Amino acid sequence: MQPPTEALTLAVLLGTGVAIVVLLMASALLAAFGTATSTVSRSRLQSLAERGTTGAAQVLALVEDRERLVAAVLLGTTAANVLATALATGLCLRLLPHWGVAVAAIVMTLVITLLARQLPRAAVESNAEAAAIGLVRPIGPLVSVLAPVAGLFQGLAARLPVAARAEPEPDPRADLTERSPEAEERDAVLEALNLGERQVEEVMMHRRDIEMIDAEAPPDEILSQAIASPHTRLPIFRGEPENIVGVIHAKDLSRAVHAFVQDQRGAGALDGFDVMDVAMEPYFVPETTTLEEQLHEFLRRRAHFALVVDEYGALQGLVTLEDILEEIVGNITDEHDVETADGIERQPDGSVDVDGSVSIRELNRACDWNLPDEEANTIAGLVLHESQSIPNEGEVFSFHGFRFEVLGREHQRLTRLRVRRLT
Numbered sequence: 001m002q003p004p005t006e007a008l009t010l011a012v013l014l015g016t017g018v019a020i021v022v023l024l025m026a027s028a029l030l031a032a033f034g035t036a037t038s039t040v041s042r043s044r045l046q047s048l049a050e051r052g053t054t055g056a057a058q059v060l061a062l063v064e065d066r067e068r069l070v071a072a073v074l075l076g077t078t079a080a081n082v083l084a085t086a087l088a089t090g091l092c093l094r095l096l097p098h099w100g101v102a103v104a105a106i107v108m109t110l111v112i113t114l115l116a117r118q119l120p121r122a123a124v125e126s127n128a129e130a131a132a133i134g135l136v137r138p139i140g141p142l143v144s145v146l147a148p149v150a151g152l153f154q155g156l157a158a159r160l161p162v163a164a165r166a167e168p169e170p171d172p173r174a175d176l177t178e179r180s181p182e183a184e185e186r187d188a189v190l191e192a193l194n195l196g197e198r199q200v201e202e203v204m205m206h207r208r209d210i211e212m213i214d215a216e217a218p219p220d221e222i223l224s225q226a227i228a229s230p231h232t233r234l235p236i237f238r239g240e241p242e243n244i245v246g247v248i249h250a251k252d253l254s255r256a257v258h259a260f261v262q263d264q265r266g267a268g269a270l271d272g273f274d275v276m277d278v279a280m281e282p283y284f285v286p287e288t289t290t291l292e293e294q295l296h297e298f299l300r301r302r303a304h305f306a307l308v309v310d311e312y313g314a315l316q317g318l319v320t321l322e323d324i325l326e327e328i329v330g331n332i333t334d335e336h337d338v339e340t341a342d343g344i345e346r347q348p349d350g351s352v353d354v355d356g357s358v359s360i361r362e363l364n365r366a367c368d369w370n371l372p373d374e375e376a377n378t379i380a381g382l383v384l385h386e387s388q389s390i391p392n393e394g395e396v397f398s399f400h401g402f403r404f405e406v407l408g409r410e411h412q413r414l415t416r417l418r419v420r421r422l423t
Contacts, residue, residue: 011093016091024116026142027077032120033139036132039125055133058140071150072143104399127312128134131375137369194258195292195327200285202377203327204308208357212237215245219270223257226250233305233316236279242315244307246279255277284309287316295324351403351420356380356413365421369421371400379404380414390414398422 037059049057062069085108090105124131151223211229213222215238226234226248234244256278260270285294285306298304304321343355344366351366360373362384376382383406384390386399390412397404401422408416 013091013094015370016087020084020087021360023080023087024111027080027084027112027137028120029135030073030080030142031117032124032131033135033143034070034077034133034381035121036124036128038066039128040132053133055136059132062136062140062143068147068151068231069143071153072146073151075153076146077113077116077143080107081116084108140251145148195324196290197293198291198327199287200289200291200294200306200308200319201287201316203291203323203359203361204319204321206317206357206359206378207241207356210235210318212241213248213275214238215276219257219273219275222275223253223270226253233320235282235307236275244282244284244315246276247282247305247307248275248279251282254255269353282307284313285319286311291324291327293323294319298324300405341372347418349420351418353407353416353418354379356383356408356415356417363419369402371402377418379417383417 022317029299036178038299040059040063049060055084062231064375085104088108089104091100092104096103096404108269211225211231211234213225213234213236215236217225227250229250232250234248234250235244237243238245253275257270257273260273267386283301283306285297285308287308287310289297294306298321306319307315308317308319310316343358343364345353347353351394354363356379359377360371360379361377363369363379364371364373364402371379371382373382381388383397383404391406391409391414393406395406403420403422406414406416407418408414
């Protein structure tokens with residue numbers, strides 16, 4: 001049987017170890033929650049809360065005051081890390097009297113940096129929305145308790161004399177903004193349109209509808225396809241459509257072909273032509289990029305065309321400068337645009353037959369309707385969302401002042417619908 005003193009010492013050591021682990025776990029969860037809530041979309045949270053998603057309303061309430069939320073998370077992680085380090089130092093001094101402080105400092109620095117800070121943040125960045133909703137139940141009450149304390153510190157900091165606070169660095173854009181009322185007006189318009197909260201995946205053309213050129217096709221076939229296409233820029237793939245190797249501009253192609261034919265007169269003049277010689281490097285963007293960010297990137301790069309990929313690099317669609325501008329000024333048509341969008345057929349009775357893959361935005365513009373696109377991007381997606389099921393062919397639904405009839409279904413996908421406004 002162990003002496004009482006030794007048993008007590010062992011219990012203290014075990015209790016200290018458990019306390020350190022608990023504090024580090026709390027710090028890691030707070031760091032993960034802070035990262036998730038700093039990147040999650042407020043508009044998306046609003047829609048989830050309206051649909052009754054558990055935890056979404058609680059997260060939305062916390063992110064309404066992001067400054068206080070960040071302060072509370074910072075206070076919690078700092079307090080947990082300091083307490084864990086103090087306990088670890090005491091534990092190491094018991095075990096290693098001469099080296100305890102040094103060992104504790106090195107070990108805790110590594111543990112806090114990697115396990116309690118970097119790993120939790122990296123783990124939630126790819127799916128911030130789910131992480132925020134999943135963590136709000138255990139972490140939300142703690143943040144709510146810390147928020148008033150953090151607010152107290154914020155208030156004290158605000159009352160410090162001006163000289164005691166660090167002078168903020170001058171914003172190099174301030175003078176430009178003051179001298180450019182046009183820039184202020186532009187930013188106000190962008191903010192009013194919520195382009196900072198909408199993502200490119202909401203306006204992009206889906207990959208199913210992208211017209212592409214096969215880099216290995218015969219040159220005359222490539223030229224014929226480019227001439228017949230209503231699009232100015234076409235992605236080039238090699239092997240399979242997922243493998244985009246370039247983007248060709250119709251004008252660049254016609255110039256290159258003309259020059260090549262002039263040099264290689266006679267039959268088979270295009271036999272040695274390689275479309276990749278005039279192709280541009282493809283420009284890829286994440287599907288989570290906001291429309292405002294993408295608009296600025298298009299302007300900065302002087303580009304008009306980007307390919308949209310998901311977090312794994314898989315092609316999802318394409319977005320153009322025109323797509324974003326149409327969100328601001330409405331539909332833009334030119335001499336190459338067809339009168340009715342592909343996949344939309346008007347019927348004599350006023351209804352419209354539409355492919356399920358047609359975006360709500362396209363249908364609204366083609367028919368001057370106002371179907372909501374907050375919860376879905378396509379007509380089929382809207383019907384699936386509202387019906388909360390996968391309807392069979394022939395089923396009819398009415399919502400948002402419209403009647404939807406399912407005309408076609410393949411497996412789990414709605415391929416064709418008939419839509420009519422209810423009067």
